[in-house]
Amino acid sequence: MKRKYYxxxxxxxxxxxxxxxxxKTENKQMGYSVEYLEKIDNGIKSYEIEENIYKxxxxxxxxxxxxxxxxxxxxxxxxxxISFKTVNERFYGSNMMQWDNFYIxxxxxxxx
Numbered sequence: 403m404k405r406k407y408y409x410x411x412x413x414x415x416x417x418x419x420x421x422x423x424x425x426k427t428e429n430k431q432m433g434y435s436v437e438y439l440e441k442i443d444n445g446i447k448s449y450e451i452e453e454n455i456y457k458x459x460x461x462x463x464x465x466x467x468x469x470x471x472x473x474x475x476x477x478x479x480x481x482x483x484i485s486f487k488t489v490n491e492r493f494y495g496s497n498m499m500q501w502d503n504f505y506i507x508x509x510x511x512x513x514x
Contacts, residue, residue, distance in 0.1 A: 433510030
């Protein structure tokens with residue numbers, strides 16, 4: 403009876419470990435992305451999402467404090483000088499609804 407219990411426990415641990423390892427390696431690039439509309443008016447590009455219009459589509463990358471992997475954000479913004487630190491702090495901050503000067507349209511992890 404004990405042997406059966408140990409065998410079942412071992413199988414469960416292997417399944418859980420495989421899931422954790424798989425998710426860390428296979429989903430490394432996974433994050434999220436949302437659709438937005440790209441417009442060209444008189445040769446000038448703009449980007450629209452949720453009835454807001456932004457001038458720039460910027461990709462930012464870096465590493466959060468105590469993070470294992472580098473991450474990236476693709477943001478729509480009117481501030482061409484927006485920093486990774488600003489976006490990252492707001493993304494992980496407690497007031498996520500106050501993103502009035504940018505919109506994150508894609509987020510993910512970078513390969514080592």
